[in-house]
Amino acid sequence: MQPCVVELEDVWKVFDNGLVAVRGCSLQIRKGEFLALLGPSGCGKTTTLRMIAGFEFPSRGRIRIDGRDVTFERPQHRNAAMVFQNYALFPHMTVAENVAFGLRMRQVPPSVIAEKVKTYLSLVRLDGYQDRSPKKLSGGEQQRVALARALITEPAVLLLDEPLGALDRKLREEMQLELKQLLNRLEITVLFVTHDQDEALVMSHRVAVMANGQIQQVGTPDEVYEHPRTPFVAGFVGVSNFFQGRVIGSDPEYTVLETTGGIRLAVSGTAPVGEQIIVSCRPEKVCLAVSPDSSFFNSFPGRVTAIKYYGASSQYFVQLDCGLSLISMLPTLEVGEHRFQIGDRVYAEIHPRALHILREPGA
Amino acid sequence: MVHRQTDRLVREERLGTGARKRRPWLVIVYLVLAYLFLFLPSLVVILMSFNASRLSFFPLEGISLRWYQALFSDRLMWLGARNSLVVAVTTMVVATVLGLMFAYAMNRFRFPGKGFLTSLVMAPMLTPGVIIGISLLSFYYSLGIPRGLGTVLLAHVVLAIPYTTLVIASRMQGFDLSLEEAARNLGASEWTVLRKVTLPLLWPGILAAALFAFTISVDEFVVTFFVIGERAVTLPIKIYTGVRFGISPEVNAISSLVILFSTIVLGLALSRQARA
Numbered sequence: 001m002q003p004c005v006v007e008l009e010d011v012w013k014v015f016d017n018g019l020v021a022v023r024g025c026s027l028q029i030r031k032g033e034f035l036a037l038l039g040p041s042g043c044g045k046t047t048t049l050r051m052i053a054g055f056e057f058p059s060r061g062r063i064r065i066d067g068r069d070v071t072f073e074r075p076q077h078r079n080a081a082m083v084f085q086n087y088a089l090f091p092h093m094t095v096a097e098n099v100a101f102g103l104r105m106r107q108v109p110p111s112v113i114a115e116k117v118k119t120y121l122s123l124v125r126l127d128g129y130q131d132r133s134p135k136k137l138s139g140g141e142q143q144r145v146a147l148a149r150a151l152i153t154e155p156a157v158l159l160l161d162e163p164l165g166a167l168d169r170k171l172r173e174e175m176q177l178e179l180k181q182l183l184n185r186l187e188i189t190v191l192f193v194t195h196d197q198d199e200a201l202v203m204s205h206r207v208a209v210m211a212n213g214q215i216q217q218v219g220t221p222d223e224v225y226e227h228p229r230t231p232f233v234a235g236f237v238g239v240s241n242f243f244q245g246r247v248i249g250s251d252p253e254y255t256v257l258e259t260t261g262g263i264r265l266a267v268s269g270t271a272p273v274g275e276q277i278i279v280s281c282r283p284e285k286v287c288l289a290v291s292p293d294s295s296f297f298n299s300f301p302g303r304v305t306a307i308k309y310y311g312a313s314s315q316y317f318v319q320l321d322c323g324l325s326l327i328s329m330l331p332t333l334e335v336g337e338h339r340f341q342i343g344d345r346v347y348a349e350i351h352p353r354a355l356h357i358l359r360e361p362g363a
Numbered sequence: 364m365v366h367r368q369t370d371r372l373v374r375e376e377r378l379g380t381g382a383r384k385r386r387p388w389l390v391i392v393y394l395v396l397a398y399l400f401l402f403l404p405s406l407v408v409i410l411m412s413f414n415a416s417r418l419s420f421f422p423l424e425g426i427s428l429r430w431y432q433a434l435f436s437d438r439l440m441w442l443g444a445r446n447s448l449v450v451a452v453t454t455m456v457v458a459t460v461l462g463l464m465f466a467y468a469m470n471r472f473r474f475p476g477k478g479f480l481t482s483l484v485m486a487p488m489l490t491p492g493v494i495i496g497i498s499l500l501s502f503y504y505s506l507g508i509p510r511g512l513g514t515v516l517l518a519h520v521v522l523a524i525p526y527t528t529l530v531i532a533s534r535m536q537g538f539d540l541s542l543e544e545a546a547r548n549l550g551a552s553e554w555t556v557l558r559k560v561t562l563p564l565l566w567p568g569i570l571a572a573a574l575f576a577f578t579i580s581v582d583e584f585v586v587t588f589f590v591i592g593e594r595a596v597t598l599p600i601k602i603y604t605g606v607r608f609g610i611s612p613e614v615n616a617i618s619s620l621v622i623l624f625s626t627i628v629l630g631l632a633l634s635r636q637a638r639a
Contacts, residue, residue, distance in 0.1 A: 053548055054547075054548075055544055055547075074547070075544070075547040076548075076549075076550045076552055080548075081548060082545070084541050085541075086539070088539065088542050088545035090542060090546070090560060091542075091564070101546070102549035102550055105551050150548075150549075153549060
């Protein structure tokens with residue numbers, strides 16, 4: 001296993017005004033890893049990033065970079081280069097001077113600097129941009145200058161603060177792939193802060209989902225999407241159906257709960273009898289059938305109330321007879337096969353393994 | 364029908380929009396009147412400075428440079444001009460540095476009594492010159508400070524600080540703090556950040572503030588009159604003594620030069636600020 005580059009150990013941040021931005025955050029980023037810190041605005045992800053960069057100091061806990069304790073080290077003495085959300089390019093310097101800044105601060109000889117600036121500008125496909133003013137560049141170009149300026153210092157970890165947030169959608173999707181390929185090729189360690197779940201899933205090796213200053217779940221994109229562990233993760237990453245109920249039976253493999261609507265649901269996993277739990281299920285795991293199937297344990301009658309057609313797939317909103325609502329996502333079928341219409345009588349079927357028991361973080 | 368409409372639209376496009384073009388003469392007349400109101404007195408002074416006659420009346424009796432000649436051989440006038448320049452340059456430096464420091468503190472730090480201190484610094488801008496003059500005079504008198512160019516300098520700094528602070532503070536308002544963070548993130552120390560990022564970006568504001576301070580000091584009369592004492596002289600004071608017993612044409616000449624000079628300096632200051 002690769003060694004840790006960045007290590008957060010029970011980090012807390014309480015601001016002067018009493019706001020607790022980060023509560024007990026522990027996280028490890030391994031060498032060469034691309035880790036996304038995903039969460040809604042105000043969840044503490046940017047504060048966490050700023051503490052790693054040294055712009056804020058933790059109220060409690062330790063931060064290590066490359067094994068060295070940098071908890072209270074000043075920003076200029078950390079080897080963590082940051083790409084800011086607004087790029088923060090120096091408007092009074094040319095592109096080349098911007099990129100060279102980090103090396104100039106490290107007293108690198110000018111001839112070496114000139115050579116490296118050229119290399120890094122061509123790395124981000126900005127050959128010949130040396131003497132341009134950053135103010136006259138497009139958003140995408142500015143972003144690449146900011147990236148070159150950070151990369152040229154060969155940082156232990158590259159910190160990206162919503163780097164694609166200011167770009168329009170099409171450019172953002174292009175840059176996602178380009179950035180991912182470039183950073184993978186350089187085998188650089190990256191911590192990437194974003195509120196866009198698609199971006200986090202597409203770009204990173206691992207995702208850390210954050211809410212209310214706490215890390216909810218850390219895992220590969222498919223783990224986080226397919227096996228959400230907390231109610232927040234299930235709702236924030238993708239769309240989920242939720243059921244709340246009391247456990248009425250349990251064996252080593254399955255748990256049965258009675259939901260608030262009065263239906264009984266078999267769920268894989270265990271929970272003590274009598275406990276109130278929340279389970280979730282992805283819409284694409286909810287199948288719709290025309291007739292009841294007695295071999296299926298979780299089969300509930302209902303009626304289609306609305307349909308969202310996406311082309312490759314459709315979302316069906318189903319009102320169950322017990323009063324609960326469900327969302328089902330089905331691929332578009334061949335012409336001639338049965339398609340559901342609004343008002344159709346359907347049976348919603350959910351495999352017990354598609355249902356996940358959720359727990360609050362720390363529980 | 365449609366064609367005719369498009370034709371009209373195209374025509375209006377070429378001429379500029381119809382509505383705006385309809386009565387340009389009204390705007391022009393208004394502008395001419397407004398500018399005459401502002402600048403006619405100065406124009407008269409400049410015109411009279413070239414008048415061959417000793418009396419400042421129309422029509423001019425002939426064009427002559429004799430008053431400029433007289434002016435250039437007046438030693439006291441020169442002394443006043445030199446003193447004014449020395450005081451103005453010193454005021455400029457001191458008031459700009461203090462204004463920068465003050466704007467920086469106001470912009471970057473939070474501390475108790477900040478609002479109160481801000482309004483205190485701005486107070487000289489709103490206090491009548493006569494009041495400032497009298498209070499400074501009695502202040503210097505009670506402390507036994509001898510009046511002269513030194514006291515004039517202190518007074519001018521007091522008068523200029525609100526302006527330099529405001530000009531620099533407005534420049535700092537839009538300052539993107541992430542630029543300083545980016546510099547530190549790339550390895551710059553606090554001092555280097557100040558030298559390489561903060562000050563270069565504030566430079567247009569600092570320069571504009573300096574020019575403002577200079578203009579304020581060079582033109583200042585009311586407060587100066589109170590605190591200058593009997594021995595020293597600045598240009599505005601000298602001009603005043605020149606007109607006390609009737610307007611001497613020499614005063615017209617020096618006034619013309621001052622108008623020219625101030626216009627250039629203020630123009631520089633404003634264009635700096637506009638570009639910033």
